[in-house]
Amino acid sequence: MEGLVKIIKASETPQCVPAAPLLPPIIALATLPLNDERLKILKHFIDHPNPSFGSPSTLCPSGFPAFHWACVSLEWEDVLQWHDIVGADVKGLNGDTALHRCARLSKLEVLEKLLPLLDPFAANIDQKTCFDVSGIDGKKVICKVVPWFKCEVLSHADCEGHINGVGHQEQAGRIKSVLSKIAPLPLINPSSEFSRASLATLSLAHSKDYINFVTGLAKEVAGKEMNEEGTQVPFTPRVQREVEKIEEGRVKKGMSDTGFSKGSFDASLRAVGGVCHAVDLVLRPPESGGRRSAFVAVRPPGHHAGYEGHVKSCVSCGFCIFNSVAIAAVHALKSVERVAVLDFDVHHGNGTEEIFRKLNRPSELFFGSAHLYDGSFYPGSGGEDDIRMNIVNAGVPPLWKGKGVGEVGGAEDYGRAGWRREVTTKILGSLRAFNPSLILISLGLDGGKGDIGNKRDGDRNGEIGLDLGREDYMWVTSMVREIAEVTCGGRVVIVLEGGYGKWKRGSTPSGEAGGQLILDDLAINASYAVRGLTGDLVKSKVPSTLEGSSRKYAGWGVTGRRQAKLMEALGQTPGGGGGEVLGREIDDGVSDADFAKFVDGGKGKGRKKQKVEGKGVLGLRRLT
Numbered sequence: 209m210e211g212l213v214k215i216i217k218a219s220e221t222p223q224c225v226p227a228a229p230l231l232p233p234i235i236a237l238a239t240l241p242l243n244d245e246r247l248k249i250l251k252h253f254i255d256h257p258n259p260s261f262g263s264p265s266t267l268c269p270s271g272f273p274a275f276h277w278a279c280v281s282l283e284w285e286d287v288l289q290w291h292d293i294v295g296a297d298v299k300g301l302n303g304d305t306a307l308h309r310c311a312r313l314s315k316l317e318v319l320e321k322l323l324p325l326l327d328p329f330a331a332n333i334d335q336k337t338c339f340d341v342s343g344i345d346g347k348k349v350i351c352k353v354v355p356w357f358k359c360e361v362l363s364h365a366d367c368e369g370h371i372n373g374v375g376h377q378e379q380a381g382r383i384k385s386v387l388s389k390i391a392p393l394p395l396i397n398p399s400s401e402f403s404r405a406s407l408a409t410l411s412l413a414h415s416k417d418y419i420n421f422v423t424g425l426a427k428e429v430a431g432k433e434m435n436e437e438g439t440q441v442p443f444t445p446r447v448q449r450e451v452e453k454i455e456e457g458r459v460k461k462g463m464s465d466t467g468f469s470k471g472s473f474d475a476s477l478r479a480v481g482g483v484c485h486a487v488d489l490v491l492r493p494p495e496s497g498g499r500r501s502a503f504v505a506v507r508p509p510g511h512h513a514g515y516e517g518h519v520k521s522c523v524s525c526g527f528c529i530f531n532s533v534a535i536a537a538v539h540a541l542k543s544v545e546r547v548a549v550l551d552f553d554v555h556h557g558n559g560t561e562e563i564f565r566k567l568n569r570p571s572e573l574f575f576g577s578a579h580l581y582d583g584s585f586y587p588g589s590g591g592e593d594d595i596r597m598n599i600v601n602a603g604v605p606p607l608w609k610g611k612g613v614g615e616v617g618g619a620e621d622y623g624r625a626g627w628r629r630e631v632t633t634k635i636l637g638s639l640r641a642f643n644p645s646l647i648l649i650s651l652g653l654d655g656g657k658g659d660i661g662n663k664r665d666g667d668r669n670g671e672i673g674l675d676l677g678r679e680d681y682m683w684v685t686s687m688v689r690e691i692a693e694v695t696c697g698g699r700v701v702i703v704l705e706g707g708y709g710k711w712k713r714g715s716t717p718s719g720e721a722g723g724q725l726i727l728d729d730l731a732i733n734a735s736y737a738v739r740g741l742t743g744d745l746v747k748s749k750v751p752s753t754l755e756g757s758s759r760k761y762a763g764w765g766v767t768g769r770r771q772a773k774l775m776e777a778l779g780q781t782p783g784g785g786g787g788e789v790l791g792r793e794i795d796d797g798v799s800d801a802d803f804a805k806f807v808d809g810g811k812g813k814g815r816k817k818q819k820v821e822g823k824g825v826l827g828l829r830r831l832t
Contacts, residue, residue, distance in 0.1 A: 232262030238277035271301030303332030311342035356494035366478040369471020377708035385727035389735040402485035404477035412538040426473035479506035511557035522587040544645035551577035553652020556590030570598040602630035606673035653707025678736040685740030
């Protein structure tokens with residue numbers, strides 16, 4: 209066949225780098241639009257196997273079979289013909305399926321047509337699905353066909369009924385503001401379809417006495433009028449009297465940061481119900497309407513609530529009534545073997561730690577908390593690890609400690625740098641070693657720069673203790689997501705804990721009760737946390753300090769660059785562009801000279817790993 213001769217000659221065309229291996233004819237054929245003659249040639253290759261022509265399992269120099277090349281080179285009509293003739297069982301050398309290649313190179317029409325035919329949950333050697341390697345446009349296509357990849361965002365109007373008091377920073381407006389910034393995100397599914405938790409569910413993490421107390425208190429306040437502070441009952445003193453049985457003279461009457469109103473019981477039950485529903489949802493199979501991840505925006509928060517509500521070593525209940533995350537973690541153990549709870553609130557999750565100690569199930573439960581710690585910052589705990597109990601505490605010194613140089617450590621110990629270092633070296637490494645089946649995140653946004661939650665002594669004009677920005681929240685959830693992709697198929701549930709906003713300048717003389725809060729940064733930080741969870745990452749520019757790199761292929765990674773160059777040799781144009789494909793631009797730092805060596809015998813840098821901020825084995829991000 210004259211056409212067959214042309215195909216063979218095309219495969220012998222010198223490549224863009226010296227001494228590059230020649231393309232097998234079947235690979236060259238996969239880059240050309242099908243017509244009657246080429247269709248006959250393809251069928252000839254399949255019906256009359258010949259090692260010199262190649263087969264569907266033959267890999268090109270960049271490690272991909274012919275069908276992968278057809279997917280990124282041809283229109284979808286031709287790709288479907290290739291699929292019918294050669295199938296799509298062969299993976300690339302890196303474990304990529306045809307869906308991975310379409311997703312990486314933004315071949316969106318082909319991707320959409322192939323999704324019903326191939327397995328969208330198949331993972332490559334890095335445990336990444338086609339969704340994980342796709343840019344935002346590809347992710348939208350995948351979510352349209354496979355809704356399991358969407359992030360379920362749960363909230364409920366019942367949570368607005370909880371009132372701490374007039375001007376209290378833990379207010380219903382927090383949730384509304386957070387949802388306003390999350391709602392426009394493209395990879396979410398909002399829902400309020402979940403039930404209140406039962407009393408039996410509460411007993412998974414709280415004592416019978418405490419549950420009975422709260423139930424009775426709810427009945428008591430049902431007929432009461434609001435007091436002058438806008439609530440019915442100061443909560444902490446009542447817990448001390450009726451659950452802890454503390455003598456009246458020892459009750460901390462002035463420590464009533466937590467209020468209990470008519471709507472508090474329903475709000476608390478709905479909050480626990482929402483987190484348990486999120487757990488059930490992410491553990492449900494895709495074909496049964498499950499989701500891969502969830503974000504639960506409920507209140508009141510819960511991570512300071514201990515086994516009997518108030519943690520005795522702490523001055524107050526910290527705005528918390530029931531520990532939703534701890535309850536949901538134990539609830540999840542009915543279905544999975546190991547659950548990890550990560551706490552990224554600026555305050556130590558003392559309630560969660562106490563409950564996990566009480567339960568004493570270290571082979572099944574892991575707790576890791578990254579928080580401010582100086583011995584006095586609320587709640588004053590979280591300074592020590594307990595390896596036997598699988599409890600890891602990463603205490604970060606407050607920024608105000610940094611002014612007295614030398615006592616605690618260098619500048620890298622404080623603020624964002626110190627927080628990232630502690631998360632990377634202590635939390636993430638331990639999390640990976642635990643190998644969880646499910647990850648829950650208690651996400652406090654009160655570590656945000658200017659948030660009143662991290663001010664010294666709660667003073668509006670006080671010094672800040674932490675200065676996290678939106679990028680930090682996106683970073684931490686994306687790092688957790690990458691571990692989850694390896695250990696549990698990406699199953700992560702985020703639960704809102706603290707985060708209160710900034711006092712509006714001049715709203716009150718002291719920034720106390722009655723002041724007006726600005727919630728914009730709080731809400732934006734929440735939206736970036738969700739973006740990190742879904743992989744909807746914000747692009748960062750290629751660092752100008754990396755000399756000698758090929759900016760044209762920045763973001764493709766070594767494998768992608770090889771394919772791009774080989775496609776150019778065949779007169780093809782790489783689709784999508786690396787920055788758009790990955791959702792961010794990353795320069796892999798490999799010079800063209802080293803790349804040539806890589807293709808010419810694998811002597812270059814090859815598929816490498818690149819360090820990101822922080823130390824430790826999990827401070828490594830794969831280039832794909």
